[in-house]
Amino acid sequence: NGFCDHCNEYEPAELVDGVYEIGNAGQLYWFAELVDNGEQDADAVLTADITVNADGEERKWNAIGSNTMKYSGTFDGQGYTISGLYYDNDATTGGYIGLIASLDEDGVVKNVTVADSYFCGYCNVGAVVGQNHGGTIANCRNDGSEIAGSGSNIGGIVGGNSGIVTGCSNSGEISADEGNNVGGIVGTNSGIVELCSNSGDVYSDCCSDEHCVGGIAGENVGGTVRNCYNAGEISNKGAASGGIVGKADRGIIENCHNVGDVSAKKDTGAVIGKAYNDPTVKNCYYLA
Numbered sequence: 001n002g003f004c005d006h007c008n009e010y011e012p013a014e015l016v017d018g019v020y021e022i023g024n025a026g027q028l029y030w031f032a033e034l035v036d037n038g039e040q041d042a043d044a045v046l047t048a049d050i051t052v053n054a055d056g057e058e059r060k061w062n063a064i065g066s067n068t069m070k071y072s073g074t075f076d077g078q079g080y081t082i083s084g085l086y087y088d089n090d091a092t093t094g095g096y097i098g099l100i101a102s103l104d105e106d107g108v109v110k111n112v113t114v115a116d117s118y119f120c121g122y123c124n125v126g127a128v129v130g131q132n133h134g135g136t137i138a139n140c141r142n143d144g145s146e147i148a149g150s151g152s153n154i155g156g157i158v159g160g161n162s163g164i165v166t167g168c169s170n171s172g173e174i175s176a177d178e179g180n181n182v183g184g185i186v187g188t189n190s191g192i193v194e195l196c197s198n199s200g201d202v203y204s205d206c207c208s209d210e211h212c213v214g215g216i217a218g219e220n221v222g223g224t225v226r227n228c229y230n231a232g233e234i235s236n237k238g239a240a241s242g243g244i245v246g247k248a249d250r251g252i253i254e255n256c257h258n259v260g261d262v263s264a265k266k267d268t269g270a271v272i273g274k275a276y277n278d279p280t281v282k283n284c285y286y287l288a
Contacts, residue, residue: 044076045077076112130159155182181211184214199232199233213273222249250260
């Protein structure tokens with residue numbers, strides 16, 4: 001599997017025509033170290049399905065890049081699946097968590113499924129990317145991975161987004177104990193989220209009136225959410241639960257629909273839980 005238990009090192013990925021080919025778990029960890037050591041623009045492709053932890057193992061995953069070392073290359077899953085990633089740290093320092101910690105404006109991650117994994121952190125937590133600073137996340141899936149947080153920006157695909165998220169889906173459970181901005185696809189969106197769907201349950205156990213939960217985005221702040229749908233159950237012990245967006249501050253929500261149940265202490269909506277500053281909402285509907 002690419003791990004050397006005797007020397008505690010990883011099998012290097014092979015560089016072919018300027019692209020690193022990753023075919024096992026050790027090579028994935030090796031590539032993460034490569035990026036963390038300064039090669040933020042390195043390109044990679046998956047060449048096989050990869051399982052990191054099996055049979056109850058808990059080998060810790062350290063995400064590709066960091067908040068200060070934003071990934072700016074292209075990571076192409078080529079339709080393959082990465083299973084069994086594990087990260088558990090809900091302390092105030094446990095942020096920017098996912099397959100990729102932080103995506104730069106030139107960064108692209110596409111065509112990859114993260115399955116049966118567990119990510120728990122404080123803020124900016126997503127199965128694929130912790131925080132997207134203007135890059136592109138395309139055709140990615142969270143297939144049954146559990147995403148949990150105790151701070152803000154917790155999403156099934158990406159925690160916080162100011163770039164483009166397109167053609168992505170989530171079926172995992174997304175939750176927060178004390179967290180704010182919890183969404184099936186994106187925790188907080190100020191970019192574009194389009195052609196995305198959620199079928200996983202999304203909820204917050206925090207009773208604060210400031211916390212918001214949405215089937216697609218927990219909060220939309222001047223961004224666009226379009227051509228998306230939610231089928232998961234959305235619940236919030238606090239306020240602002242929406243089938244598509246929990247809290248909408250400006251921005252555009254269009255051509256979206258919800259078929260999931262929505263509940264909260266107050267400010268509950270089939271499409272939007274609570275709206276500020278006149279967001280544009282059009283061609284959206286709810287099917288009971």
